[in-house]
Amino acid sequence: MMDKENNDHEVEWLEAQKVETSVDLLAAAKQQLLFLAAVDRNRWLYDGPALETAIYRYNACWLPLLAKHSLSEGPLVPPLDCEWIWHCHRLNPVRYKSDCEQFYGRLLDVSGVVSSVNGNCKLKTEDLWKRLYPEEPYDLDVDKVVSEKSPDLEKCTKYDLVSAVKRQNSFYYQVSRSYVSNDVFLREAVARYKGFLYLIKKNRERSLKRFCVPTYDVDLIWHTHQLHPVAYCNDLDKHIGKVLEHDDTDSDRGKGKKLDTGFSNTTAQWEETFGRRYWKAGAMYRGSTPAPVTTSPYVSDVLDKEPTVKEEFESLIQVPDVEVVEALLEIIEVRNIPDGHKGKLSVVFSKTQPDSLFDAERRLTILSEAGEKQVAFFQCEPTGELRFQLVSSSPSKIPVSREPKSLGFASLSLKEFFSSAITHLSVEKWLEVMPSKGSKTDPKPISLRVAVSFTPPTRCPSVLHMVQSRPSCKGSCFFPIIRKSRHAKSSTHVVDETQTEVISLQMRDGATLKGDQTAQRQVIGVMDSGETRVLAEYTGTFWSLLDSKWSLRQTDVNTPLYELLGTRMVKIFSGRKLDYEPKHCANRRSDEDFMTLVEFSTQHPYGKAVALLDLKFGSIEAEENWLVLPGIVSAFILNTLVKKGGSNGFDTTTKVAQQESLKSNGLKEVSKETKLVAAVENKVEANTANGKTAAAVIAPEKGSGCGGGGCSGECGNMVKAAIASGCGSSCSGEYGEMMKATNASGCGSGCSGECGDMIKAAKASGCGGGGCSGECGDMVRAARASGCGGACSGECGDMVKAANASGCGGGCSGECGDMVKATKASSCGGGCSGECGDMVKAA
Incomplete structure (x- = not known):
């Protein structure tokens, strides 16, 4: 059958x-x-007088020219503004067809037309345009736009093109x-x-x-x-x-x-027609468009410079190149379950070889068993295997203390997707479940039908953490993996996501400036070999970085606060901007804890977010390799300045303005260095048994919110989550905040509530699916913690400092409980109708 x-x-x-x-x-x-x-x-095409003028030119010039054109005359190249309006008009195909037939007697097509972005010669089109419209320039001069064009044209569509353009923005x-x-x-x-x-x-x-x-x-x-x-x-x-x-x-x-x-x-x-999953990794709703950092493009001679060849400084640190893929996973059905089985089935999935992006265990319900869609969005490296463990939880009448029973394991190799040549990115197949050791072997093996899709691999951003050490400690106080302290003086260790140290930094006084009693400041880098290099010097008005290849200076305005200039133009804004912008939900962490580095170039005149600096926890996420070293040095300087209120960093003539700027942006409220150090010590002590280092707990990543289903409550704030996801489907609230989420997925459809808060969560999950009608839970600095796995109708619980903890696995109708400092603890595995309880320091 x-x-x-x-x-x-x-x-x-x-x-x-x-x-x-x-x-x-x-x-x-x-x-x-x-x-x-x-x-x-060219965002002037999105709104305002320029858009109105573009619409006029489209109706009065472009369509009549297109109607008169003969293919034998060669290709036409429309002006960019006219092509944009034409683009939006054609996206209402029924109305476009009727307008063309009404005014020109036929449907005007793209045959014989070449896009303005193809780099083709447009001289013939310009000549033809000038002959027909001598008073109207071919290229729209935005600076000379006037809104005096009469809309009363003989051949002019009544279709609201302004609204059509705004819908396509x-x-x-x-x-x-x-x-x-x-x-x-x-x-x-x-x-x-x-x-x-x-x-x-x-x-x-x-x-x-x-x-x-x-x-x-x-x-x-x-x-x-x-x-x-x-x-x-x-x-x-x-x-x-x-x-x-x-x-x-x-x-x-x-x-x-x-x-x-x-x-x-x-x-x-x-899914009923094709037996295939409709939701697909990389194809779901990302959330609303972030607010721009500027309404007008930046212009600078820096924009025309090409990056120089690789400098010697770039080889001072080694940051591994890691590829990342987004994945969307759903467990469809299970067959050949032994007769008499009464437990509630679910699947715990992980990777057989955990990578730097995904080394957690997460739980999913099975569609055929739960009767509701639940998916998991996550990121991982495109290597190894996905491992699935079929588990059976006790019926609700049996005490919840009974451990879930493992029925066996199945796996899916990622090689078939990411070998030398990628041929497909989606698969839906039956996997045979191999019984656990000691389990009774059934003549008909249990099988799981698993559907998974991936995005093509892309470069993973480099996430680096800065941790201060104390000179009084013998060796390193905070990093068991660091062999010895390289300095008697206080140092800042910079480590990557694998807790490998890439460089150590110090701030020290240098030579005295002429005519000034203030000692010159320097940033010293110490390599793994013990070699020291001067990475930055304060000149009296700005910081000179990497043998003057870059400069870091304070601006004379509040936005942006600083500029990093070299072969590229990077402006530094207070808060989380562009792709790092929080979405919808109220923020548990202050936006003032962050700075966003935004590159401006000919390709990105309105800015491209290239790095996020977390001032409070001392970490930086760099999207591009060229930014890693100048970004680390700039982050170190800015982090030091902020903690010291801006003193000893920039010219005294700008100190007052800088302090006022920092104050207006709330940057002096960042936790003191001593508090951070104490927090690190506590983390290391608490996690020594698990072999974790301070860096793993200071700035953890990899969290996820509602994986699928219909989250009717709050699906989750994701701050600094690198394996993050919002609601996979019809999140009836707002699909959730994904701050610092790398290629995170939002709702596939519509979200109407809020999806919950995940702050500094390491490999954490919020609501896995189902219908979270309340709040899916707070996850504050949770290490490998899971929230609701199924359908949480109440609150799925707070998870504070939870290590390897699980929340509700099934359908929590009440509150799934608090998990405070829980190590490898599990809460509700099935259907919790009340409160699942508190787990305090549960091992």
């Missing part, structure tokens, strides 16, 4: 792949991504991740788009009116198809019988709203 069902699913999928399109959607999607990036570099953020243009990712997206069209066709054949909602990979291909109007109309009319409308007017992702219910229904229909 099951084999027949699987065959039926495969037949449906193969039928869907017969949907033909007369456009090379993969190549065209890449072209669209390039164009959207170009528009994003946020789309690029959702698809701008580097792996989206990967060929394997796009090929799967094209196949899924055909499946999407096939579902709509089936609905029409059954006279079913359903609002189908695409994931973002499908939506990208759908947009791409619509941007070729003639092909889109012909293809859709052939396969579906009508030109399919593209309704992008709904943006409310609240629980029960049209977008939320549409996505849930599309998910159910997709």
Whole structure:
């Protein structure tokens, strides 16, 4: 019966792949991504007088020119502003078709048109434009825009193009991740788009009116198809019988709203029809677009400089290059369970060879057993195997102290995804469960159906932690792995995520400046060999870094606070900005504890977040290799200045302004160095038995929020979480905050509440899935802690300083309990109807 069902699913999928399109959607999607990036570099096209002028030029100049153009005259190249309005108009294919036919008697197509971002010669188009519109320049001069253009044109659409543009502004953020243009990712997206069209066709054949909602990979291909109007109309009319409308007017992702219910229904229909998972890693909602750090682009001669060849300073430290993938995992069903089994089944998953990104155990319910979708979002290195342990928890009538029983293990190798050549990023298959030692062997082995998808590998940001040591200690007080103290003087050890020291830093007085009694400050770097180098010197007005290759100086404005200039322009802002911006939920940690380093370049005139500095816990996350060393040195200087109120760092003439700036941004409220050192000592003492170092507990990473299901409460704040995820599906609240989350996933559909708080959580999980109708729990500095695994209808509990702790594994209807300093402790494994209890120092 099951084999027949699987065959039926495969037949449906193969039928869907017969949907033909007369456009090379993969190549065209890449072209669209390039164009959207170009528009994003010219954000005056998003709003204001320039947008109104662009709309006028589109109606008055571009469409008439396109209508008169003959293919024999050579390709046309539209001005960027006109191409952007044309782009948005075509994304309402039904309205665009009717407008073209009304005003020009035919559907105006892209044949014979080349995008303005392709670098093709546009001289012929400029000449033609000047002949037809001598008073209107070909390229829009934004500085001379006036809003006096009359909208009363003879041929002008009544379609609200201003609103259409504003609806498309946020789309690029959702698809701008580097792996989206990967060929394997796009090929799967094209196949899924055909499946999407096939579902709509089936609905029409059954006279079913359903609002189908695409994931973002499908939506990208759908947009791409619509941007070729003639092909889109012909293809859709052939396969579906009508030109399919593209309704992008709904943006409310609240629980029960049209977008939320549409996505849930599309998910159910997709999985019922194809037997494949609809949710996909890298294709889910990222959250709202972050606020910009500037409304106008920065211009500097630095922007035109190319980075110099690798300098000798870059070889002073060795930071391992690590690749990272996002993963989305779901356990579909289990078969051949022994007769008479009465326990509640779930799956604990981990990696057989834990890596620097994922070395936790997390629990998932099984869809066929729990009756509700639960997924796990996480990040890991693309190596080793995923390991699945099938466990059985005691029925609710048996005391909860009974340990879950292991029924066996299964594994899935990542080699098939990430060998020398990636061919596919998703799989859904049956895995045989090998019985645990001592378990009774059944003639029919238990099997698990597992679905997992990945994103293509990308470079993992370098996360480095700075920890102060005391000169009075013999050896290192804080790092058992560090062999000996290299200085009698106080040092700051910089360690990577594997707790390997990469460099040691000191701040010391240098030579006296001429005519000034103030001693010059220097930053000294001590290498593993014991060699010392001067990495930075204070000149009296600014810091000169790495033999004057870079300079760090204070600005004369409050925003940004500082500038790091060299072969690149980097401005340093107070708080968490751009990709590091917290989402939705109230912050448990003050934004004043952070600084964001933002690079400005020709490719990113409005800024690209390249590093986050955590002042309170002394860590820096660097997105690019070129920033690692200057970033570490700058972080060390800034961290020292902030703790000392800005003294002994910059010119005395700027001290007052600097202190006022720091005060206005709350930076003097950071914890004192002595408190940090004491905290480190306590952490090391508490975790010595587990072999953890201070760095592992000071600035832990790798947390996750609601993995899936419908979180109707709060799904979670993720601050400094590198393996973080929000709600996987229809989070009825807000999908959660992911601060410092690397390629974190938000809701696949709509979130209407808040998904919970995870602050400095190491490998922590919030609500794993189900429907968290309350709060999924606070996780404050939790090491490898898990929140709710299933459907928490109340509060899933606080996890404070929990090491290897688990929260609710199943359906907690009350409160799942507090876990305070719990080592390898587990709370509710099944269905907790009350409170699961407190676990205080439970080993």
